[in-house]
Amino acid sequence: MTALFETPIPAKDNQLSHPKYRPDIDGLRAIAVLSVVAFHAFPSLIQGGFVGVDVFFVISGFLISSIIFGSLEKKSFSFVDFYTRRVNRIFPALLLVLAATWGFGWFSLLADEYMQLGKHIAGGAAFVSNFVLLGEAGYFDNSAETKLLLHLWSLGIEEQFYLVWPLMVWAAWKARINALILIVLVGGISFALNIFNVHSDAVGTFYSPQTRFWELLVGSLLAYVTLHSNLQVWREASGPMVRNIQSLTGMALLVAAFALTTKMNQFPGWWALLPTVGAALIISAGPFAWFNKAVLSSRLLVWFGLISFPLYLWHWPILTFAKLVTGKTPSIPVTISLVIASIILAWATYSIIEKPLRKINTRQKQITLVGLMVAISGIGFTTYKTNGFPTRFPTEIQELANFKYDAADGARIGKCWLDASAPYNGFEPECLAPSKIESSNRILIWGDSHAGRFYAGLNAIAPQKNTILQATRDSCPPIIDYGYEVCTKSNLYVLNQIENLKPDIVILFGAWGRYGIDWDENSEKQAKLLRTINQLKSLGVQRIIVFGPSPEWTDKLPNLAYRFWRQDFPLHRIPKKLSTGLNPETLVVERAFERFVPAMGAKFFSVNRALCDDAGCLVTISDDKLKLTSWDYGHLTTDGAVIVARKMLDEGFLQ
Numbered sequence: 001m002t003a004l005f006e007t008p009i010p011a012k013d014n015q016l017s018h019p020k021y022r023p024d025i026d027g028l029r030a031i032a033v034l035s036v037v038a039f040h041a042f043p044s045l046i047q048g049g050f051v052g053v054d055v056f057f058v059i060s061g062f063l064i065s066s067i068i069f070g071s072l073e074k075k076s077f078s079f080v081d082f083y084t085r086r087v088n089r090i091f092p093a094l095l096l097v098l099a100a101t102w103g104f105g106w107f108s109l110l111a112d113e114y115m116q117l118g119k120h121i122a123g124g125a126a127f128v129s130n131f132v133l134l135g136e137a138g139y140f141d142n143s144a145e146t147k148l149l150l151h152l153w154s155l156g157i158e159e160q161f162y163l164v165w166p167l168m169v170w171a172a173w174k175a176r177i178n179a180l181i182l183i184v185l186v187g188g189i190s191f192a193l194n195i196f197n198v199h200s201d202a203v204g205t206f207y208s209p210q211t212r213f214w215e216l217l218v219g220s221l222l223a224y225v226t227l228h229s230n231l232q233v234w235r236e237a238s239g240p241m242v243r244n245i246q247s248l249t250g251m252a253l254l255v256a257a258f259a260l261t262t263k264m265n266q267f268p269g270w271w272a273l274l275p276t277v278g279a280a281l282i283i284s285a286g287p288f289a290w291f292n293k294a295v296l297s298s299r300l301l302v303w304f305g306l307i308s309f310p311l312y313l314w315h316w317p318i319l320t321f322a323k324l325v326t327g328k329t330p331s332i333p334v335t336i337s338l339v340i341a342s343i344i345l346a347w348a349t350y351s352i353i354e355k356p357l358r359k360i361n362t363r364q365k366q367i368t369l370v371g372l373m374v375a376i377s378g379i380g381f382t383t384y385k386t387n388g389f390p391t392r393f394p395t396e397i398q399e400l401a402n403f404k405y406d407a408a409d410g411a412r413i414g415k416c417w418l419d420a421s422a423p424y425n426g427f428e429p430e431c432l433a434p435s436k437i438e439s440s441n442r443i444l445i446w447g448d449s450h451a452g453r454f455y456a457g458l459n460a461i462a463p464q465k466n467t468i469l470q471a472t473r474d475s476c477p478p479i480i481d482y483g484y485e486v487c488t489k490s491n492l493y494v495l496n497q498i499e500n501l502k503p504d505i506v507i508l509f510g511a512w513g514r515y516g517i518d519w520d521e522n523s524e525k526q527a528k529l530l531r532t533i534n535q536l537k538s539l540g541v542q543r544i545i546v547f548g549p550s551p552e553w554t555d556k557l558p559n560l561a562y563r564f565w566r567q568d569f570p571l572h573r574i575p576k577k578l579s580t581g582l583n584p585e586t587l588v589v590e591r592a593f594e595r596f597v598p599a600m601g602a603k604f605f606s607v608n609r610a611l612c613d614d615a616g617c618l619v620t621i622s623d624d625k626l627k628l629t630s631w632d633y634g635h636l637t638t639d640g641a642v643i644v645a646r647k648m649l650d651e652g653f654l655q
Contacts, residue, residue: 022287025059026305027296028279032056033308035258036151037315037342041335048261051275053154054215054268055254058279060158061219068166069227072173082166084366086159089309091369092353094155097313098124098376101148102383108325110562111388111402113146118383120149125377127159130207146324151316153207160209161216180224187217198269206267215268218276222284240290247289250281310354311346318342327555327563327581397565400574403558405631410456410638416470417452424489431470432497441654442503444469446478446494450550450635451509457641458648466654469503477510479528480535499539505654506536508602509547511634512593517585519592526596533600544602545653548590551608551617552583552634561619561628579616583633603653610647611640618643 032052039049071077098121105117123132129152144150172182191214198205205211257274265271285292295301304311318338322330330338357365383389390402411417416431434442443466445455452472459468471494476487480495498506508529512519519526529546536544553560560581565572590608597604611618611629621627621639629640636644648654 023302023305024287024289024292024296025063025283026308027292027298027301028055028282028305029059029308030301030304031254031296032059032279033312034304036312037339040316040319041339042332046258047263048258050263051257051261051267051272054257054272054275055279056154057158057212057215058219058222058276059283061161061216062223062280062283063219064162064165064216065169065220065223066227068169069179069223072170073227077166077170079166079170083162086162087366087369088358088361090155090159091373092357093310093313093349094124095369095372095376096349096353097310097317098149098380101317102376102379104321105148106389106392108321109388110559111390111393112404113324113388113559114392115384115386115388117148118380118385118388120147120152121380122377122384123380124149124152124155125373125380127156129153130156130160130209134204134207146320148317148320148324150320151312157207157209157212158216161213165213165216165220180221180228183217183221183224187214187221190214190217194268194272195270198266202266205269212268215272215276218280219283222280226284240288243285243289244291246281247285247291250278250283250285251291253278253281307343307346307350310349311342314345314349315339315342318345324559327560396572397562397574399626400558400562400565403626403628403631405628405637407453407631407635410460411452412455412470413452416455417449417472418474418490420474420476420484420486422473422486424486425493427471432494432501434467434469434501441466441505442469442501443467443505443507443654444471444498444501444503445507445509446471447507447509447547448472448476448478448511449474450511451478451507451547453636453638454507454509454547454641454644456638457636457643457645460638460642461645461649462654469501471497475514477512477515478508478532479510479525480532482515482525482528495535495539498536498541502540504541505543505545506541507545507547508532509607510549511552512549513552513583513585513589517588519589519596521596526592530596530600533602537601545605546593546597546602548593548604548606548608549586550630550634550636551611552586553630554581554583554633556632557619557628557630575616575619577613577616578619582617586634605648605651605653607644610644 032055035046035049035052035055037049038046039052043049067082068077071082101117102121105114109117119132120129123129129149133147133150133153168182168186169179172179190210190212194205194211194214197211253274257271257278261267261271261274282292282296287293287297318341319330319335322334322338387402390398393401407413412428412431415428418426432444443458443462445451445458445468449472452470455468455470455472462468471490473487473490476483476490478491478494480491481488483491515525516523533544533546555563560578561574564575564578568575586608590606594604594606608617618629618640621629621643627639628637629643631637
């Protein structure tokens with residue numbers, strides 16, 4: 001957030017025309033930023049708190065457009081002054097947070113995490129974080145909760161708006177085109193793109209400026225109406241009742257947005273109308289509506305509004321660092337302490353950095369700020385290009401600290417292991433075609449990405465008399481009539497191929513716990529899995545083997561191994577096995593499968609027992625610290641998959 005966090009304008013600010021300061025807008029900022037902080041700290045408490053960003057967009061569009069429209073009418077608009085003001089407002093706090101995040105990461109992050117942080121620092125400093133995040137939407141990319149500068153996506157969208165909107169309004173003004181036409185045209189196209197794209201490309205719609213600009217233009221429309229109509233006269237003539245109803249209706253829409261919107265909704269879409277229209281109604285009600293004057297203009301909310309920009313910048317890196325360093329979600333008392341620390345840092349940033357710098361209005365200061373932003377962007381880019389400076393670590397741990405793994409290793413990814421967007425019948429001929437060599441066993445591995453990784457291990461050691469077939473797809477368990485649309489069609493296609501192939505053995509493998517831990521006899525999932533097994537039997541499959549879930553870790557396995565090494569003072573050993581950091585829900589699913597799979601007439605194979613015992617689960621398969629069993633939360637490396645495949649052979653599952 002940027003202009004939306006602006007505070008009262010000094011009287012000496014001369015060139016641009018600024019709207020009169022309204023404390024109720026600072027109070028609205030406070031509600032927006034506190035909802036975002038509460039959502040990030042306690043997501044179950046306010047599940048729709050993330051829509052506070054949409055409130056910020058409306059406020060920002062209103063204030064910025066008020067400045068632009070007013071300045072153009074007074075013929076005092078200057079691009080230099082406009083963008084200089086943006087630098088003065090945005091750069092000081094952002095520079096401090098970027099530098100502090102980079103510095104703390106130097107001492108606490110592994111190479112791949114630090115490399116990603118470097119990319120995000122470069123993207124944040126260049127105000128293109130939304131595009132960086134959009135490009136990271138791959139299946140094996142780090143989860144959103146581990147991205148230290150994830151929240152800068154919204155700052156990127158705002159700055160992109162500030163880059164193009166003043167130019168568009170100025171060009172329309174020069175061409176004597178009514179700005180209202182421009183607002184309606186651009187806003188209408190943006191909103192239509194949002195509605196049309198949110199179902200087919202939810203991630204792209206969330207991060208793309210063309211599908212978000214309409215939210216800022218809601219504020220622009222309000223600014224135009226305020227300046228070019230008798231809105232203020234109408235507010236005074238209509239009496240306090242109408243103003244109060246308008247303000248309270250707007251707040252009711254915000255409460256509904258906080259309560260009803262969830263991460264599972266197709267957002268923004270139609271859902272974004274709740275916070276944007278709600279914010280517009282509150283602002284348009286004016287500063288003398290009862291709620292605006294008595295609540296939003298209260299000292300506490302105005303104070304939070306004044307520190308809202310640095311609070312927004314600080315809170316997410318602090319919460320995320322705590323998760324990364326400890327490898328787990330902080331407890332409630334710790335989380336509360338982290339939120340308080342964020343508020344203190346925000347107040348200190350506002351008081352010690354932002355306010356004093358605002359009193360300095362020299363070209364040298366602005367050039368210095370721009371130069372520092374270019375420098376921090378360069379530092380971030382260098383961190384990214386050097387793979388996160390692995391030389392920060394002692395020699396004996398550098399390889400683990402810089403651990404990287406190619407998920408495609410031996411797994412026929414893109415051919416027999418498809419992503420979620422690939423056509424349902426997009427498997428290459430080699431995946432589901434029997435070998436020309438006469439073999440005693442045709443073995444089909446069917447499942448999601450975990451099954452895709454197991455193929456690499458089984459194919460590496462299976463006797464040559466076996467033909468290994470493969471039909472695997474991201475996030476698509478081998479269950480008929482279950483999952484997303486392409487997954488459902490894909491599984492029906494695989495069943496049709498099985499009818500023709502008549503494999504001797506079908507292995508069903510999925511990250512079962514990722515689809516829920518409720519697998520009891522009354523669950524829909526178990527019923528559909530039973531139906532799948534019965535369908536395979538009816539097609540003549542003699543042996544059906546259901547794999548239990550792989551051990552899952554609460555953090556990436558290299559991170560857990562490094563954390564153990566760091567805490568193992570003075571020996572500093574890389575662990576052979578770990579008993580901490582395991583997801584306990586995996587065993588719940590394991591026990592359920594162990595009970596019901598044999599009753600279904602299929603064989604159960606425990607991946608967990610192949611890799612774990614009472615001492616813990618395997619981290620490395622030998623003294624070579626690079627031979628880890630997994631590189632993320634639980635997908636098997638080829639080395640790990642080979643161990644599982646050998647155990648399967650030893651127990652006679654393929655005989």
